[in-house]
Amino acid sequence: xxxxxxxxxxxxxxxxxxxxxxxxxxxxxxxxxxxxxxxxxxxxxxxxxxxxxxxxxxxxxxxxxxxxxxxxxxxxxxxxxxxxxxxxxxxxxxxxxxxxxxxxxxxxxxxxxxxxxxxxxxxxxxxxxxxxxxxxxxxxxxxxxxxxxxxxxxxxxxxxxxxxxxxxxxxxxxxxxxxxxxxxxxxxxxxxxxxxxxxxxxxxxxxxxxxxxxxxxxxxxxxxxxxxxxxxxxxxxxxxxxxxxxxxxxxxxxxxxxxxxxxxxxxxxxxxxxxxxxxxxxxxxxxxxxxxxxxxxxxxxxxxxxxxxxx
Amino acid sequence: xxxxxxxxxxxxxxxxxxxxxxxxxxxxxxxxxxxxxxxxxxxxxxxxxxxxxxxxxxxxxxxxxxxxxxxxxxxxxxxxxxxxxxxxxxxxxxxxxxxxxxxxxxxxxxxxxxxxxxxxxxxxxxxxxxxxxxxxxxxxxxxxxxxxxxxxxxxxxxxxxxxxxxxxxxxxxxxxxxxxxxxxxxxxxxxxxxxxxxxxxxxxxxxxxxxxxxxxxxxxxxxxxxxxxxxxxxxxxxxxxxxxxxxxxxxxxxxxxxxxxxxxxxxxxxxxxxxxxxxxxxxxxxxxxxxxxxxxxxxxxxxxxxxxxxxxxxxxxxxxxxxxxxxxxxxxxxxxxxxxxxxxxxxxxxxxxxxxxxxxxxxxxxxxxxxxxxxxxxxxxxxxxxxxxxxxxxxxxxxxxxxxxxxxxxxxxxxxxxxxxxxxxxxxxxxxxxxxxxxxxxxx
Numbered sequence: 109x110x111x112x113x114x115x116x117x118x119x120x121x122x123x124x125x126x127x128x129x130x131x132x133x134x135x136x137x138x139x140x141x142x143x144x145x146x147x148x149x150x151x152x153x154x155x156x157x158x159x160x161x162x163x164x165x166x167x168x169x170x171x172x173x174x175x176x177x178x179x180x181x182x183x184x185x186x187x188x189x190x191x192x193x194x195x196x197x198x199x200x201x202x203x204x205x206x207x208x209x210x211x212x213x214x215x216x217x218x219x220x221x222x223x224x225x226x227x228x229x230x231x232x233x234x235x236x237x238x239x240x241x242x243x244x245x246x247x248x249x250x251x252x253x254x255x256x257x258x259x260x261x262x263x264x265x266x267x268x269x270x271x272x273x274x275x276x277x278x279x280x281x282x283x284x285x286x287x288x289x290x291x292x293x294x295x296x297x298x299x300x301x302x303x304x305x306x307x308x309x310x311x312x313x314x315x316x317x318x319x320x321x322x323x324x325x326x327x328x329x330x331x332x333x334x335x336x337x338x339x340x341x342x343x344x345x346x347x348x349x350x351x352x353x354x355x356x357x358x359x360x361x362x363x364x365x366x367x368x369x370x371x372x373x374x375x376x377x378x379x380x381x382x383x384x385x386x387x388x389x390x391x392x393x394x395x396x397x398x399x400x401x402x403x404x405x406x407x408x409x410x411x412x413x414x415x416x417x418x419x
Numbered sequence: 420x421x422x423x424x425x426x427x428x429x430x431x432x433x434x435x436x437x438x439x440x441x442x443x444x445x446x447x448x449x450x451x452x453x454x455x456x457x458x459x460x461x462x463x464x465x466x467x468x469x470x471x472x473x474x475x476x477x478x479x480x481x482x483x484x485x486x487x488x489x490x491x492x493x494x495x496x497x498x499x500x501x502x503x504x505x506x507x508x509x510x511x512x513x514x515x516x517x518x519x520x521x522x523x524x525x526x527x528x529x530x531x532x533x534x535x536x537x538x539x540x541x542x543x544x545x546x547x548x549x550x551x552x553x554x555x556x557x558x559x560x561x562x563x564x565x566x567x568x569x570x571x572x573x574x575x576x577x578x579x580x581x582x583x584x585x586x587x588x589x590x591x592x593x594x595x596x597x598x599x600x601x602x603x604x605x606x607x608x609x610x611x612x613x614x615x616x617x618x619x620x621x622x623x624x625x626x627x628x629x630x631x632x633x634x635x636x637x638x639x640x641x642x643x644x645x646x647x648x649x650x651x652x653x654x655x656x657x658x659x660x661x662x663x664x665x666x667x668x669x670x671x672x673x674x675x676x677x678x679x680x681x682x683x684x685x686x687x688x689x690x691x692x693x694x695x696x697x698x699x700x701x702x703x704x705x706x707x708x709x710x711x712x713x714x715x716x717x718x719x720x721x722x723x724x725x726x727x728x729x730x731x732x733x734x735x736x737x738x739x740x741x742x743x744x745x746x747x748x749x750x751x752x753x754x755x756x757x758x759x760x761x762x763x764x765x766x767x768x769x770x771x772x773x774x775x776x777x778x779x780x781x782x783x784x785x786x787x788x789x790x791x792x793x794x795x796x797x798x799x800x801x802x803x804x805x806x807x808x809x810x811x812x813x814x815x816x817x818x819x820x821x822x823x824x825x826x827x828x829x830x831x832x833x834x835x836x837x838x839x840x841x842x843x844x845x846x847x848x849x850x851x852x853x854x855x856x857x858x859x860x861x862x863x
Contacts, residue, residue, distance in 0.1 A: 124641055125713070125714070127433060127434035127512075130434045130713065131434070132703070133674060134713070134715075137673075140656045141655065144728045168704055169703070170656075170658055170672075172658075172665045173659065174662075254504045262502075262503050277501065280501065281836065282530075282752045284530070284826070284828055284840045285534045285535060287826065287828045289766065289828065289830055289837045307508070
């Protein structure tokens with residue numbers, strides 16, 4: 109037997125944090141850095157679990173003072189009504205200021221054209237980036253996580269965007285220790301990702317621990333859906349079902365919440381947080397692989413959208 | 420399939436941040452791929468995407484490197500451009516892996532990955548043993564004071580799984596690393612390709628009685644004895660609600676950078692030097708008696724002092740000295756060079772101050788640790804000593820004492836570029852600086 113130079117140390121001290129405490133502390137540090145260094149930050153808020161988690165962490169970071177950021181929702185016009193109701197409830201409850209960038213407005217006045225495939229996800233980029241410019245936001249929090257997608261695995265916590273909101277993965281600033289660099293020129297802004305190091309399971313475990321209220325569509329319920337591209341989509345005015353697609357009632361839930369045109373439901377009996385956690389831990393599919401059509405457009409779909417200003 | 424019992428345990432696991440180092444030929448992608456794959460962290464759709472892309476390139480089997488090469492340019496050129504972060508978990512622990520590329524821009528990328536890592540895995544090819552690249556990786560781990568180093572002697576299958584080959588490499592590496600001051604080296608013989616000693620213990624190396632790579636990652640301690648640490652609290656943000664409910668609340672928010680703070684502690688606020696007492700600690704809304712690194716908390720103090728972002732709170736008997744002159748080892752991470760006379764910004768903790776690069780006494784050649792005196796300039800990936808004068812006094816600790824309050828970055832004031840990663844004080848933990856024959860007589 110050979111064991112070389114392994115200096116044994118004592119086991120973990122009582123001062124070791126659990127992984128959820130460590131992630132929480134890191135995210136709070138990021139929120140406070142932005143509050144300390146930027147003039148006009150905003151939190152991207154879709155009503156999905158990641159943005160709900162961001163808001164929860166921001167509330168804890170500044171307690172007992174109010175959150176020093178406003179919210180920005182990019183409304184595709186195809187949002188789930190339950191999610192919009194949740195959004196408005198939260199805004200009122202915490203007396204927050206909500207900005208809305210509306211894709212429908214852009215389409216109505218001819219500034220954007222509906223895509224032949226009906227998905228409005230890529231159409232969010234222009235309303236989002238124009239709102240950032242017109243409101244002069246200099247820091248924009250996004251709920252993106254590096255575990256979601258391989259282009260996001262390369263994303264920094266502080267990600268500089270030029271005056272066109274573009275991401276250039278080859279010109280990223282190295283990020284050393286926890287010394288985040290928020291310097292930017294006028295017209296540029298910084299995208300900030302406080303959940304960078306969280307995984308889907310971490311998010312759910314934290315939601316369970318903190319008993320955070322979520323829109324009901326995250327939990328199993330009966331819904332009228334139809335199959336398209338291997339996903340269960342919610343039937344509705346947004347453009348489904350088409351000829352040959354059949355609506356049926358199924359027991360489903362959503363793993364991500366985006367636009368109805370590109371977010372699929374999964375068959376599920378998980379009607380509580382605990383059951384959702386069990387289901388995710390056993391799942392052999394990533395949340396995006398299971399339920400997002402927008403990432404399947406090409407091998408580099410996410411990278412290409414991020415380059416253009418997507419979150 | 421994960422059981423419910425394991426799920427309950429998962430909520431109470433700890434988090435280990437680690438980095439990998441090794442050139443492409445050492446089998447780093449294979450090791451990372453195997454760690455992810457054998458710990459069941461690669462999900463079906465990710466594997467299918469890799470299989471689809473591999474088939475599209477005419478490759479027979481799935482190329483696991485495609486799991487980790489995320490960018491279009493990386494896939495097109497078949498190289499890894501940048502640090503990527505990977506996540507996986509076992510029932511015992513959560514892992515954040517800084518996957519650093521091994522190509523020519525290795526130094527700044529490895530420094531970036533190592534800056535937040537508590538452990539570095541350095542790979543060597545069993546057929547080649549300790550080579551220049553290995554010494555370079557060990558030197559960076561030593562410079563960045565990564566607490567734990569794993570030497571993974573890979574491709575043991577290609578040397579007949581011989582104990583003598585492993586023992587010789589392990590001994591040579593451990594001697595070198597110890598000389599540099601690396602506190603903890605664990606050597607493990609593996610075959611990433613065959614899966615020996617990565618996740619599963621090898622049946623081919625009965626003579627090895629130590630842990631597999633994953634077992635070691637699961638059990639290495641993630642925090643240190645805080646009793647001997649200097650406590651440090653950089654003030655990030657002042658919380659003043661000024662509401663009817665909290666008319667007089669004035670809290671100093673921040674993340675504890677080192678050590679512990681307790682209610683009742685006498686503390687000094689720097690740079691003003693005023694002293695007061697901690698009357699309360701808020702842990703994100705919950706009052707606590709004691710808090711420690713890396714918790715984000717809010718401190719409440721007895722006296723109404725003028726304290727703002729950038730100040731440092733430290734125990735009154737153990738406050739750091741402040742100085743406008745900093746000597747440090749730096750790694751230059753930007754493409755534009757750093758030169759003597761350069762006017763820069765220096766970010767230390769939560770404070771950013773103007774600074775001047777007064778001198779660059781030496782540049783270090785990582786291959787043999789020789790020193791080039793007065794290079795005048797540092798290019799991308801260079802490591803050197805610098806003397807910096809700051810516009811305001813800073814309470815910087817030696818990096819050897821505190822990775823958080825002994826580190827800083829230099830920023831270009833004109834365009835905001837992150838120029839340089841800095842570590843205050845002596846470079847290596849070794850009692851005598853390691854010198855090669857070529858640099859006799861040169862001051863470091």
